[in-house]
Amino acid sequence: PREASPPLTMDDNAADPASYPSYDSIETDRAHQNSSPFSKNTDKHQEGGDYVEYVDYVDEGTDALQTFLHLVKGYIGPGCLALPWAFSILGIGWGITAVLVVGALTSYNALVLVHLKNSECSSHRASYSDIGEAGYGLGFRSFVDVSVISIQLAVCTVFLTLVGENVSAVMLQYFEPVDGSLFYSLVSRRGVMTFVALPSALGLSAIPNLTILATTTAIATALLFLTFAIMGVIIALNWDVEANHVDHEWSEVILAVAAIMYSWEGDQLILPVETAMANPGRFLYVFLGAMTTVAVVFTLFATACSVSFGDVDNGSVTAFLMHHADAYAGAGLVYAANFAASLSILLTYPLQLFPATVLMGQIVARRRARRTPPDKDVPPDGGVARPYSGLEGDSFPLRACLVLATYALAISIPHVQEMISLAGAVSGAATSLIIPPLLQIRFAEMRAIRILSFALLVIGILFGIFGTYSSVEEIIENNAAGRSS
Numbered sequence: 001p002r003e004a005s006p007p008l009t010m011d012d013n014a015a016d017p018a019s020y021p022s023y024d025s026i027e028t029d030r031a032h033q034n035s036s037p038f039s040k041n042t043d044k045h046q047e048g049g050d051y052v053e054y055v056d057y058v059d060e061g062t063d064a065l066q067t068f069l070h071l072v073k074g075y076i077g078p079g080c081l082a083l084p085w086a087f088s089i090l091g092i093g094w095g096i097t098a099v100l101v102v103g104a105l106t107s108y109n110a111l112v113l114v115h116l117k118n119s120e121c122s123s124h125r126a127s128y129s130d131i132g133e134a135g136y137g138l139g140f141r142s143f144v145d146v147s148v149i150s151i152q153l154a155v156c157t158v159f160l161t162l163v164g165e166n167v168s169a170v171m172l173q174y175f176e177p178v179d180g181s182l183f184y185s186l187v188s189r190r191g192v193m194t195f196v197a198l199p200s201a202l203g204l205s206a207i208p209n210l211t212i213l214a215t216t217t218a219i220a221t222a223l224l225f226l227t228f229a230i231m232g233v234i235i236a237l238n239w240d241v242e243a244n245h246v247d248h249e250w251s252e253v254i255l256a257v258a259a260i261m262y263s264w265e266g267d268q269l270i271l272p273v274e275t276a277m278a279n280p281g282r283f284l285y286v287f288l289g290a291m292t293t294v295a296v297v298f299t300l301f302a303t304a305c306s307v308s309f310g311d312v313d314n315g316s317v318t319a320f321l322m323h324h325a326d327a328y329a330g331a332g333l334v335y336a337a338n339f340a341a342s343l344s345i346l347l348t349y350p351l352q353l354f355p356a357t358v359l360m361g362q363i364v365a366r367r368r369a370r371r372t373p374p375d376k377d378v379p380p381d382g383g384v385a386r387p388y389s390g391l392e393g394d395s396f397p398l399r400a401c402l403v404l405a406t407y408a409l410a411i412s413i414p415h416v417q418e419m420i421s422l423a424g425a426v427s428g429a430a431t432s433l434i435i436p437p438l439l440q441i442r443f444a445e446m447r448a449i450r451i452l453s454f455a456l457l458v459i460g461i462l463f464g465i466f467g468t469y470s471s472v473e474e475i476i477e478n479n480a481a482g483r484s485s
Contacts, residue, residue: 061278064286066214070273071266071290073221074351076297078162079263081341083298084305084312084320089256092306096299098260103298105456107291109436110267114274114283120443125275127358128268132435135442145359147430148268152356153406155265159345159352160201160410162316164194166342169322170335191411197346198407204350205357205399209391210276213350220347223340228301230337234321235308237329254470258425259315261463263298267432268355353406357399358391365393422475425467433460 062070087095117126120134128148133141168187177184186192207213274283305317309328314320318338325331437453437460444450 062211062214062273062276063278064282066211066217067273067277067283067286068290069214069217069221070210070269070351071287072293073217073224073348074269074273075264075266075290075294076221076224077266077348077352078158078316078341078345079259079265080298080301081316081318082259083263083302084309084317085315086256086259087302087306088310088312089252092303095256095260095302095306098257099263099295099298099302102257102260102264103291103295105459106261106264106267106432107287109432109456110270111284111287112436112440113267113271116439116443117271117274118280124280126271127362128271128355128431128435129359129362131439135439144431144435145363147435149356149359151265151428151431152268152352153402153409155352156349156356156402156406157409159349160194160197160406163197163342163346164191164410166318166338167196168193170339170342174335194407194410198403200346201349201403201407202400204347205353205403206396207350210273210351210354213354216347217351220344220351223344223347227337227340227344228297230333230340231301231317232304234328234330234333234337235304237333238308254466255474257463258467258471261425261428261432261467264294265428265432269351272354272358353399353402356402357394360398360402361391361393361395363393364398368393422468422471425464425471429460429464429467433463 083095083099086098090098113128113131116131116135118124121130123130126134129141129144132144168189171187171193172184175183175187177187204216207216270287274280274287277283277286305312309317309320312320318334318341321328321331321334322338325334434457437457440453441450441457444453
């Protein structure tokens with residue numbers, strides 16, 4: 001018979017746990033049992049033979065508008081600036097088709113994850129990794145963890161890099177320092193300008209939860225649409241300019257599709273955003289509205305840039321305009337657009353860091369729980385410092401370590417865009433196109449659903465293979481060209 005350890009109690013001098021509405025009180029049951037660790041109406045998962053139970057004290061949650069803003073801003077980011085380059089390769093017609101197809105695939109797979117979380121996992125706060133463990137065990141959970149953490153940290157690395165480069169460009173344009181001077185040497189260095197953004201990134205990462213982060217996200221969204229408004233003026237000023245269209249090799253098509261795939265890299269936010277919603281029953285309608293908005297913004301922005309600027313040969317359309325300032329009107333507006341975009345990117349940084357924070361916090365909590373001796377009473381926080389955000393294992397030092405890791409990558413890797421392209425082809429394909437259909441095959445009962453999932457799985461695997469090959473080939477060619485020059 002199962003012999004459970006006595007229930008845990010708070011210390012007499014400790015505060016009532018009810019006074020911590022955002023705190024997960026962790027109670028560890030160290031007895032073994034044969035039933036499924038994901039059985040219904042329990043909130044337990046197996047960890048090396050032990051069963052860890054989580055009791056949630058849920059905050060008020062986000063409303064429909066806040067959820068909509070989180071989703072829209074989570075998807076519309078720096079990746080949108082690469083769409084004109086992708087459309088230049090694919091053409092407007094095929095570019096729009098690619099945006100809609102990739103968007104439909106990633107959105108469907110995101111809803112699959114939400115459905116599996118609510119139907120197969122006992123906790124409403126189950127993560128992407130929890131679903132993976134429920135389907136294929138701890139080994140698959142680790143694979144999901146690595147995929148999600150790597151793609152989110154890679155995206156955050158790009159964010160810091162773009163902020164540094166854009167701030168540097170704006171400083172050089174505004175102050176016009178003398179070439180060779182100390183001031184010029186400082187503002188022209190991307191690493192220095194990225195370091196200027198580091199304190200802000202650390203401060204923003206300390207925002208504890210999505211409810212409080214909603215205000216920052218709203219400001220970032222406003223700045224992003226201000227960027228689009230400025231770009232709209234630039235497009236209007238150059239609408240009559242004869243666009244230069246260049247034919248591209250078919251080998252570049254997969255890179256263009258990969259860029260569009262990167263633009264849709266926001267699905268890792270779906271589960272935490274849905275979990276934070278006060279009324280999850282309305283999530284489907286909010287999600288569909290947000291994805292429709294994102295698709296419209298993507299297609300209109302990329303089409304207008306392609307018509308106005310012609311062949312865009314840079315992954316950032318604002319960088320392209322800077323390099324060709326003499327050929328287009330409104331050069332000053334380009335710098336204004338870069339400044340607004342940089343601030344928007346910086347304010348979005350904590351939202352993109354959030355999924356990695358959730359998973360890393362869970363890893364820390366599980367490791368500390370395993371190290372606790374079986375005969376030792378487990379404190380109410382499960383041996384982990386009391387999380388101020390309601391996330392297990394979460395703390396500001398953990399978040400600071402993640403921020404510093406992205407900063408180190410941003411200043412140490414010379415071709416960060418190529419690194420992100422490769423990460424998107426590998427981890428992006430895994431998290432958005434491969435893992436969701438794999439999980440649906442595991443749980444689906446209808447044969448038609450299993451066939452559909454298998455077809456989507458094949459598409460994801462092929463995209464991952466060809467995208468990775470093309471990205472690696474591009475990195476090798478660019479490095480060889482750099483050495484020869």
